[in-house]
Amino acid sequence: MDLDTVFAGLDRIAWPELHHAYGPADDVPDLLRALAATDEESAEEAEQELWSSIVHQGTVYRATVPAVPFLARLAAAGVRSAELLGMLGAIAESTDEHDPERPGAARAAVVAQLPVILAMLSDAEPEVRQCAAWAVAQCGPGAGADARAALRSRWTTETDPTVRADLLTAYAVVDPGAAQELCATAKGTTEPPQVRVAALLAIVDTGQPWGDDSAAVVAALSPLEPHTAGGQWEREALESLVTGLHERGDVDAAIDAAIDVAVSALDRAVEAVGAGADPKESAQEATWAAGCLALRSKTAPARLLPAMLPLLDHPDTAGDVIDAIRDWAVPAPQAVPPLVRLAEGAGEHADRALAALVRVGAPEAAGLLARHFEDRPRALAAAFDRTMQRPPVPLPCAPELLDAVRARLAALTAGATTAGPRQSLVAGGLAAANEPVHLSGVLAGWGPRARAALPELVDALPHHPFAVSRALAAIADAGRDPDVVAALRARAGTGSVPDRQAAAAALHALTGDATVVLSVLGPALDEPNGPRDNCLRAVAPLGEQARPLLPRLRALLAEPVENRSTVPAVEAALTAATATWELTGDQETVLPVVLEGLGWAERPWGDRVAERAAEVAALVGPAARPAEPRLLAMLDRPDTAAAAARALAALHPGSDRPAGVPLTELVDRVLPSLEPGAYLNSALAALKTLAALGPTAFTPAQLDRIRGLAEGERRIVGSGIQIDIIRNDEEFRAAARTVLAGLTR
Template structure:
């Protein structure tokens, strides 16, 4: 522990810093000097609290602030003085590696501050305390190439001296990060020998990360070490090694190699199970996770990895691990059906997961099994509902027309089971993990959705639906609109009319909507929507969307919509309000063509580009502007400055094509130039909606806009191995990308007039 005199030397000039001029996560940094002093307190509780406060203020969740860099020299001196060395070196490493900077006068200033203190940290690489050595290796690595020759030399010296296998692995990784040119020499030597497993795992990661040569023997080395994570992989590096290797290989364009690596790992996991190895389950979990991750990046991975997964279907101890892959990949897997059928007839969550997979795979036995076990198969019911509503339908394999797979077919036994569930008392719980919780809330939605998908084929369920209408008015109203026959079911119309005249507005709206769908009578729906428009509640944007769905029948609501548009801009400061106004503008334009009432609101929406989370509002404004056609020309001064934003350019380009439908250039920009901007927005990792907007813009630009090279880009979007959709809900990424892929092929056929494109 630092003596009082030493502490004064360590913290020299601490009070000469104008901390009030710096900030951290919670505002002024005036509290930082006291926290730095408290780090050296002999009272452990005081020191630990100070450390925690510094973590949450100057390095809040990995973000660095203007106060971070001035604090670095004092943190380094405290470390050199023996104060909380491992923890504070770790803090310095996080500071050096941070890419999230707030308020720094110069980009990279916090990292540079750490680099300037490496002279105090490098001696710790030879410290007798293993944890101090380990943390220091990691912290120095975070400085990257900026660390300089002294750091590189110190790490190479540590590599020669270190005997701890896990630490040697860390040193190898750090050497590669600081000196990539030397990575090949180090890794080749490691992989050519038979050294400790942790070091070989590190060498494999570096080989994948840095584009070093990879051959079949390297893949075999991975398989021999599976599960890789058991070899003491450091938590500081925050990586799943097998997943990281496969993802790095795929990122460098070696998709086939990445798939081979994961396939060999799956094969090794199966072998370990046969051998009864204590590492078998860990190997299965690791390989399954790597397969799932790779399938979200690689379009060819699911089909190629299914054969390697097949042995796991037949093992009761592992089948539950791979079922979710079948659900999210939606790949034909007939070889998995027998094992899934056996499991689906059992009990508990594995049986539910198996039946959900059978539903997604379109197994003909799925409907009957769901009928027999409907009360305790919430995931399977949800899967059937999502198929019925189109949420999980994917283009059929080999289907060049782009048609989608059909929902769960009508089954009389399943209809009878649904009727029983609809008639059940509301307090009845389900025997599953969702019992009394999510399923109890969503079950009426799922049941109603299935009946709605079957339409009038499900008319036998009308008595149960009518009895459930007061309990579950929203989903049941929607189901009645599809299931009832307006010519034969007057009692249903009477019940919906009664429901539309009582209760909360949301339930009245659902019943009135069903009534309008069945009879064409929009009166009750107009009444409730008028009430909701006048209230200006938080769900006003949803109300406007419901109004828009009426089309021509919404004309009686035009005065209220005009009133909404005429309100001052300050009334539209929240996202729901501006989106409601934009929806109203779209409908007013459609029904009246009154551009003067619409243009100001569109301009307000475009101005949201400068706001946090404002991009979706800008896109919605662009959708409305596109409806105006040439009348949107006054908005060009608002649109053109935004074209450089890749996230916004597709939507804005479609506006330009509507303003100048035949012209080239558009507002001074050649269509080919605009095509470049649009295609630049289609990078891997996009959200599904953003990726689809690129295709919409390409179609709007037309065939003459694209050079051969640009068409090749679209071909890669359609048929390249790398998925374009890579963001969103994990269980939706693969499905959303398959939808995008089918859309891309349609657009390519249109742009090239080539009917042979699949």
């Protein structure tokens, strides 16, 4: 195909009237022509520009659609064939369409070029054949009968194992109903490992039965990862198998099968350890897949952990098992003896093992930590994290551990060369910067039981005021500890606003005297570019004592709307509105800011602001009814529906149709917020809304849904810091059980 034929009609398209990621698409013709340049650097640059403009981070545009035929012709003419087939596949795959002329137009454009793409399934280059199969697969079952026939025909003649595996995967995508027979043959021993693994993945992807014969193939081929290298479908095979099985419709059977797959892989790794072979590759794949399953399945950890424990005996495999014990939140008494042995050693594994012992609350943890403070930063961080959980579960305040904490805090204070700002992470390293925070947090968790550490805390206060102030407030007694009161009063008078505020807040907590904290907060609220929101959050605990700040709060609310163009600025205004309402009940002052905040629901990344505004509307109650139209619109957005539903119920207390919406419908709007993969705070907020709607809002089916959240096998919390997901999910389940009990009482 000559280039004149390739580019025929290119200049008849009104490219300036079309748009891509960076505006008018008048540059697209030159970029398409540059792909055929003899200069490799220019061609590669043009390709990257097209990726960036017409398939920007997976988004397709109006200008993408007319570019597709030219990309297909260029690929067929041998111009960057593999790369352009990859681009065509990405266009077909995209569901993120920006201002489409009609939904699915970009994929339809690729489907229209399938006759050109299918011809490249017979290209002399294996990579081109692979990319052609991948591009066809991205068109899905809509690729049509010709595509199905072409893939099946090429399968019968293809000899390259990697291309053959990708052809099987592509065929299973475009014709899942006919894939069963092919997969049954392909997983047999006559096929190369790449094809057998592709068959296993296709069996799971297409919902075919998973039997002992499939599990046997996994055991025979483990580790699976080497058999997927070079394929166009970039995924970790064992993880995809176990999580895919778990996601299938028959949950119990799928979980059993998924766990069997992971356990068989773990057994294989253990056998390697016993035989003196290097188990690292098999063990890493198996423990990673087990961890991914544990993040999805409530029952998986207890069933997987026993199979993993023998891997603690090998230095190359111990780390992943230690982390699993630390993160999975399941009782593991059989793991304690080997962890203790590791924790008594030296090096990184010793620290990680002790962190796991701390996390699971092993009685041996306190003594081990006391003896090894200086070289166990992970274990100290784990002890601190226990204090920060909801509710806190600090380590026992054993005398030896208290003495060790005091000694270490004193040593750090003695080594501090300057007072004031907290240590730079760059200058001192993360562990050095965090250690005083962690030590102070452990002491705070013990409360008055840590009274013996007050001298060390007072000495450390000038160097670490933020963390130490919190500890002093938790431990000291104003009547018995005048030196603590004096130290906090002095620290509240100097330094940065956050540090002064921390000391003043601790002083207020100890004495009930708000004079000092008001003297810190007042001037800070006058600084438009200062830490206003944090200061305003400190107003709430003051209650009526915050009344002297009321003029400043009113002045902040009266500022022009254009002053609140950023998220921190509008959040500060909403916090000020909350405090003002609680002090005055002044609807006229508060409501404009609430309406302004609700308007952020329509902005990119504005959901958090809108949720905060809905919370204020709920606090205001019936006086906030002018906000109803915006709250009703927020019901259509999963990220804001829970806050909006709670506010609407508060605007119409006792009504079974707040703002004309039946309570059962509000429940239906909230429940999608509780799908697997949620963040803990969002999930807890949704539960709070469900509880606020009350027992009469729920149908029996909806109550069953709540029961499933509390007692079901699948985890709901699936986002956030990975090491906390399982514990967060357990916290969510406990809250769901409480809500369920209240609704069914």
